[in-house]
Amino acid sequence: MWAKLTATEARRGLLMISPPLIYVLIMLAFPIGAIVLFSFWTQDFMTLDTTFTLQNYREIWAQPIFGALLKRSLFVSGCVTAVTVILAFPVAYFVSFHVKPSRKSLWLFLITIPFWTSYLIRVFLWKVILGYNGVVNSGLVGIGVIDEPLTFILYNVNAVIITLAHAFAPFAILPIFVALEKIDRSLLEASQDLGESKFSTFFRVTLPLAMPGVVAAVLIVFIPTIGDYVTPELMGGAGGKLVANMIQTQFLALNNAPLGAALAIVAMLCVTAISLMFVALNRRWLRGRS
Amino acid sequence: MTLRVYAIAYLIFLYAPIVLLPVFAFNDATIIAFPLSGFTTDWFSQLLTTQALHRSVQNSLYIACITAVLSTILGVCAARAGAMYNFPMKRSIIGLVMIPLVLPEIIVAVSLLVVAIQILDMGLSNWTVIAAHVLICTPFSIAILNGAFQNLDPSMEEAAMDLGESRWSAFRLVTLPLVMPGIVSSMLIAFTISLDEFIIAFFLTGANPTMPVYIWGLLRFPASLPVVMALGTILVSMSIVLLTIAEILRRRGMARVGVKDKGGFL
Numbered sequence: 001m002w003a004k005l006t007a008t009e010a011r012r013g014l015l016m017i018s019p020p021l022i023y024v025l026i027m028l029a030f031p032i033g034a035i036v037l038f039s040f041w042t043q044d045f046m047t048l049d050t051t052f053t054l055q056n057y058r059e060i061w062a063q064p065i066f067g068a069l070l071k072r073s074l075f076v077s078g079c080v081t082a083v084t085v086i087l088a089f090p091v092a093y094f095v096s097f098h099v100k101p102s103r104k105s106l107w108l109f110l111i112t113i114p115f116w117t118s119y120l121i122r123v124f125l126w127k128v129i130l131g132y133n134g135v136v137n138s139g140l141v142g143i144g145v146i147d148e149p150l151t152f153i154l155y156n157v158n159a160v161i162i163t164l165a166h167a168f169a170p171f172a173i174l175p176i177f178v179a180l181e182k183i184d185r186s187l188l189e190a191s192q193d194l195g196e197s198k199f200s201t202f203f204r205v206t207l208p209l210a211m212p213g214v215v216a217a218v219l220i221v222f223i224p225t226i227g228d229y230v231t232p233e234l235m236g237g238a239g240g241k242l243v244a245n246m247i248q249t250q251f252l253a254l255n256n257a258p259l260g261a262a263l264a265i266v267a268m269l270c271v272t273a274i275s276l277m278f279v280a281l282n283r284r285w286l287r288g289r290s
Numbered sequence: 291m292t293l294r295v296y297a298i299a300y301l302i303f304l305y306a307p308i309v310l311l312p313v314f315a316f317n318d319a320t321i322i323a324f325p326l327s328g329f330t331t332d333w334f335s336q337l338l339t340t341q342a343l344h345r346s347v348q349n350s351l352y353i354a355c356i357t358a359v360l361s362t363i364l365g366v367c368a369a370r371a372g373a374m375y376n377f378p379m380k381r382s383i384i385g386l387v388m389i390p391l392v393l394p395e396i397i398v399a400v401s402l403l404v405v406a407i408q409i410l411d412m413g414l415s416n417w418t419v420i421a422a423h424v425l426i427c428t429p430f431s432i433a434i435l436n437g438a439f440q441n442l443d444p445s446m447e448e449a450a451m452d453l454g455e456s457r458w459s460a461f462r463l464v465t466l467p468l469v470m471p472g473i474v475s476s477m478l479i480a481f482t483i484s485l486d487e488f489i490i491a492f493f494l495t496g497a498n499p500t501m502p503v504y505i506w507g508l509l510r511f512p513a514s515l516p517v518v519m520a521l522g523t524i525l526v527s528m529s530i531v532l533l534t535i536a537e538i539l540r541r542r543g544m545a546r547v548g549v550k551d552k553g554g555f556l
Contacts, residue, residue: 013375031401227394
């Protein structure tokens, strides 16, 4: 039996990959199937009604609050992605092109450290920085730039965007860095030898070649941010709650798991659709350059 | 030059919140705001006497240790399969295994909650948290271990087998020592992720909360915030030490198999 299983390289490889694969199937594919099924059921106070119905989806469509939350969530995720990727690109570029090879790992290490340290406390500290008596306000009042503390930077969507952009920064830098590292430096020299300026070399050679990394960075930031409920809860105030907060409330506070499941699926479908559209729009940069 | 200034400013932006932690942890005031009032170590001594905190820390350590071991074992399987074998549908299978890396965590949380409560009708415990943490840590383990397994010459194991070792002992005697730094590095990273994870743990934690869930509870009470700052200072220093060890080992592992270091582990 064992000898048969390990007879060929393909079988050995499949045998080797099977533990993580089976784990993902049991712990991810099966549970996601379960919430899809669940979203077609309804909660009747304490009992679960298992007749197939589209009622949860109809409710999400009919009640404006869900649409508004979803739109706000997608807007916030979009802004966070744009801010993160645009701020991250020059850093990735700097590390790849201007840092000595021996120092590159040190830079990347410094960039990733904050990412691994206590997420909850980091989010909370942004409240300290942006708050009414916070670092930014007391600093600006102290040097006389403003008379009154700024209030538009906490308990609203702006605060959520700043905090998430900070949390996801390394996620954006690393894929862009990897793509930049792959660029053959002689192409840049060739471009300049052929009369392009440094500026146009960047836009006509470097940037197009770095696009796979940029696309990866966009996806790796955009998709997970939709699922964060900590930052909107702590930083968003009343007007900054997002769809993940609503999913959490439906599951844990309102005990309406089927509606929460439907909401999670709708959010997931929106994110997937937008991501696929984004990849399709950028496909000419992604083709045959791996 | 401008780029360098920008990159340094960016690092300051990244570190700004963390730098504030010790400032308020040693500040003698219950309100977390400027101006500072004086130096104290009271908040740290309060940590020593809070029983509920100790229980949650023990819980989290238990979860994090088991998660680290399990996700590294799964990671070794996937990294070895990816680096050393060709098999049908290799790209899609490995892609599937890496999916938890980009999946919104709340999806993982609610789907496992539904399965545990409604379908299997079992209670929540540390094991439901472990199950989810292994799922999200495995892709990180694979990413780190890929560095260790890449360019590992398969002919070395074959040579050992030709000389009479079994497949398993060839792995244990030849490959394992070479990838050991990567394995330890992967365990440290998985440990750090699990110890810090909140979004999923909040849904799946049983009667005994994990440490981040306990901290979340504290954040609601303004009086307990300085203690949270003190706890945060300890956690951040601890994870910096762990990550530094992980990074050193990762580099040593890559040097051992003769791969040029291309930077971070993602």
